[in-house]
Amino acid sequence: MLPHLTFVLGGASSGKSAFAEKLVFQSEADRVYIATSQVFDDEMRKKVDAHLTMRGDGWHTIECPLDAVTALHGIKSGEVVLFDCATMWLTNHMLADHNIDAQTDALLSALAACKGRVVMVSNEVGMGIVPDNKLARQFRDAQGKLNQRLAAASDLAVFVVAGLPMTLKGQLP
Amino acid sequence: MLPHLTFVLGGASSGKSAFAEKLVFQSEADRVYIATSQVFDDEMRKKVDAHLTMRGDGWHTIECPLDAVTALHGIKSGEVVLFDCATMWLTNHMLADHNIDAQTDALLSALAACKGRVVMVSNEVGMGIVPDNKLARQFRDAQGKLNQRLAAASDLAVFVVAGLPMTLKGQLP
Amino acid sequence: MLPHLTFVLGGASSGKSAFAEKLVFQSEADRVYIATSQVFDDEMRKKVDAHLTMRGDGWHTIECPLDAVTALHGIKSGEVVLFDCATMWLTNHMLADHNIDAQTDALLSALAACKGRVVMVSNEVGMGIVPDNKLARQFRDAQGKLNQRLAAASDLAVFVVAGLPMTLKGQLP
Numbered sequence: 001m002l003p004h005l006t007f008v009l010g011g012a013s014s015g016k017s018a019f020a021e022k023l024v025f026q027s028e029a030d031r032v033y034i035a036t037s038q039v040f041d042d043e044m045r046k047k048v049d050a051h052l053t054m055r056g057d058g059w060h061t062i063e064c065p066l067d068a069v070t071a072l073h074g075i076k077s078g079e080v081v082l083f084d085c086a087t088m089w090l091t092n093h094m095l096a097d098h099n100i101d102a103q104t105d106a107l108l109s110a111l112a113a114c115k116g117r118v119v120m121v122s123n124e125v126g127m128g129i130v131p132d133n134k135l136a137r138q139f140r141d142a143q144g145k146l147n148q149r150l151a152a153a154s155d156l157a158v159f160v161v162a163g164l165p166m167t168l169k170g171q172l173p
Numbered sequence: 174m175l176p177h178l179t180f181v182l183g184g185a186s187s188g189k190s191a192f193a194e195k196l197v198f199q200s201e202a203d204r205v206y207i208a209t210s211q212v213f214d215d216e217m218r219k220k221v222d223a224h225l226t227m228r229g230d231g232w233h234t235i236e237c238p239l240d241a242v243t244a245l246h247g248i249k250s251g252e253v254v255l256f257d258c259a260t261m262w263l264t265n266h267m268l269a270d271h272n273i274d275a276q277t278d279a280l281l282s283a284l285a286a287c288k289g290r291v292v293m294v295s296n297e298v299g300m301g302i303v304p305d306n307k308l309a310r311q312f313r314d315a316q317g318k319l320n321q322r323l324a325a326a327s328d329l330a331v332f333v334v335a336g337l338p339m340t341l342k343g344q345l346p
Numbered sequence: 347m348l349p350h351l352t353f354v355l356g357g358a359s360s361g362k363s364a365f366a367e368k369l370v371f372q373s374e375a376d377r378v379y380i381a382t383s384q385v386f387d388d389e390m391r392k393k394v395d396a397h398l399t400m401r402g403d404g405w406h407t408i409e410c411p412l413d414a415v416t417a418l419h420g421i422k423s424g425e426v427v428l429f430d431c432a433t434m435w436l437t438n439h440m441l442a443d444h445n446i447d448a449q450t451d452a453l454l455s456a457l458a459a460c461k462g463r464v465v466m467v468s469n470e471v472g473m474g475i476v477p478d479n480k481l482a483r484q485f486r487d488a489q490g491k492l493n494q495r496l497a498a499a500s501d502l503a504v505f506v507v508a509g510l511p512m513t514l515k516g517q518l519p
Contacts, residue, residue: 009508011299011473013317043307124507126357127184128301128474129482134389136302144359144508151508159507161297161332162182162317162324164341168510184472186490216480300357301474309475334470334505335355335490335497337514 001173002027002080003155005111006119009147011127015163017084020119021055026173029080029117033059034071036088051084065092072110072118079116086122090146091139100142108153120154122147174346175200175253176328178284179292182320184300188336190257193292194228199346202253202290206232207244209261224257238265245283245291252289259295263319264312273315281326293327295320347519348373348426349501351457352465355493357473361509363430366465367401372519375426375463379405380417382434397430411438418456418464425462432468436492437485446488454499466500468493 002023010016024031033055039045059082064071068089075081083089093103111118126144131137151157156170165172175196183189197204206228212218232255237244241262248254256262266276284291299317304310324330329343338345348369356362370377379401385391405428410417414435421427429435439449457464472490477483497503502516511518 007508011297011317012303013299013314013321015317015321043310124300124357125302126300126359127470127472129471129477129486130358131302137389140302141359144357144361148359148361148509151510157508157510159512161341162180162330163321164324164330166332166339166341166512168507168512184470184490185476186472186487186494188490188494216483297473298475299473304475313475334514335353335503336494337497337503339505339512339514 002117002119003170004114004117005154005156006117007150007154007157008119008121008160009124009151009157009168010160011124014160016121016123016160017051018054019158019160019163019165020082020084020121023119023173024080024082027080027117029078030076031059032075032079032081032116033061034064034068034081034083035061036065036068036083036085036092038065038088038092065089066096069106069110072114075114075116075118077115081114081116081118082121083118084121086120086146086150087125087143090143094139094142100146104146104149108149111153120150122150124159175290175292176343177287177290178327178329179290180323180327180330181292181294181333182297182324182330182341183333184297187333189294189296189333190224191227192331192333192336192338193255193257193294196292196346197253197255200253200290202251203249204232205248205252205254205289206234207237207241207254207256208234209238209241209256209258209265211238211261211265238262239269242279242283245287248287248289248291250288254287254289254291255294256291257294259293259319259323260298260316263316267312267315273319277319277322281322284326293323295323297332348463348465349516350460350463351500351502352463353496353500353503354465354467354506355470355497355503355514356506357470360506362467362469362506363397364400365504365506365509365511366428366430366467369465369519370426370428373426373463375424376422377405378421378425378427378462379407380410380414380427380429381407382411382414382429382431382438384411384434384438411435412442415452415456418460421460421462421464423461427460427462427464428467429464430467432466432492432496433471433489436489440485440488446492450492450495454495457499466496468496470505
């Protein structure tokens with residue numbers, strides 16, 4: 001059985017979302033999908049559609065680019081949430097020029113108080129060369145700090161590489 | 174003894190090729206090197222020469238930028254192949270504007286049917302910041318998906334970090 | 347108790363420095379901090395100040411952007427050094443147009459001969475897409491090779507992901 005908070009971290013196209021879905025599917029609980037993407041263009045639309053097809057039926061989907069706190073507040077005991085993903089949530093708040101520390105505090109409180117269990121997906125973005133532009137460097141730092149906080153708050157943390165899990169913390173069910 | 178398919182993944186200059194060569198050297202089998210590089214400039218020439226020097230004698234080398242299927246088909250039982258690397262193979266097929274899904278299907282069938290054992294080297298490229306240009310994003314996605322498929326098909330999968338192996342799947346000999 | 351040389355590798359904002367500091371704090375030894383940063387601008391100043399605040403009191407700090415060999419030579423038995431970080435040290439030597447192989451040989455000799463114990467922090471930078479510009483590619487290769495040599499020389503090597511350690515070699519105290 002999944003613990004209260006599971007953190008699934010991986011690179012781009014690493015299979016992290018598919019792995020997180022598998023974890024949720026193994027659970028008996030009602031499945032809720034918190035979708036954080038904002039679709040601006042065709043490239044994004046294709047990615048979102050591909051994920052939708054991959055997930056299949058049997059999910060209650062909440063579109064939630066910014067206000068994850070309200071969404072998590074509405075989760076019932078016995079539900080299990082796939083939150084995909086922290087990277088998009090962070091991007092949306094940075095684009096909206098919100099205070100990231102305050103938003104992260106609120107997110108972590110909402111995760112701790114959530115009545116259901118949550119599997120949170122996020123991207124590792126800090127293992128390339130230093131980006132040229134300042135915004136990219138700021139995003140990289142913010143994502144790294146967010147990942148550290150989510151990992152620290154989680155009961156189970158998994159690093160997905162080429163579709164295969166390495167356990168950072170806790171134990172896979 | 175090495176299993177049928179070993180997958181060695183790592184970042185740039187992570188020591189993944191040297192690690193893969195060490196695995197092949199531990200085996201008693203005849204060594205075949207499938208070389209995927211196309212040499213366009215001096216920078217590439219230097220890299221290829223450095224790898225050649227590192228490998229030393231005792232290898233039968235097949236230059237094979239695109240048609241890995243035919244090369245794998247010709248491998249005999251009792252031979253062990255170092256395929257270096259899936260990233261260059263993918264790059265070459267993308268530059269040639271080939272259908273990557275079809276090429277990957279063919280590659281995986283040829284790996285499964287290969288009479289010898291294979292150690293396949295590949296690059297992790299998805300743990301940096303999102304690249305600015307679309308081609309780089311497409312390559313990153315294609316490489317991530319290819320790595321997932323190779324890892325899934327492998328009996329042993331190793332993630333090399335700073336020259337040191339982390340086992341993702343199976344057991345090191 | 348910490349061994350002679352501990353290598354702590356991680357991405358940007360991965361929590362690698364905080365993890366390395368925790369390791370040093372667990373030790374009873376006198377703490378020395380070898381600081382490699384050269385402060386060129388406000389962005390850098392903020393990062394350096396944040397690290398300074400995080401470390402707190404009780405450190406003897408040696409500012410040492412280039413000549414780590416002399417600094418390590420001066421370390422006494424019973425001291426434990428936090429060397430933060432190999433990436434900045436490498437950057438400084440590349441900017442000064444020094445011979446990196448020779449500098450690395452000297453650094454590794456000084457680490458081996460050091461009378462105290464050392465915890466060396468470094469960045470993983472090779473898991474993104476190939477950088478556009480040649481200097482970035484050269485830096486990426488040089489950093490990868492340096493990381494391999496430091497990992498090979500270490501008694502304990504740790505890969506920090508989202509603040510959590512994965513042991514590459516040896517055993518955490």
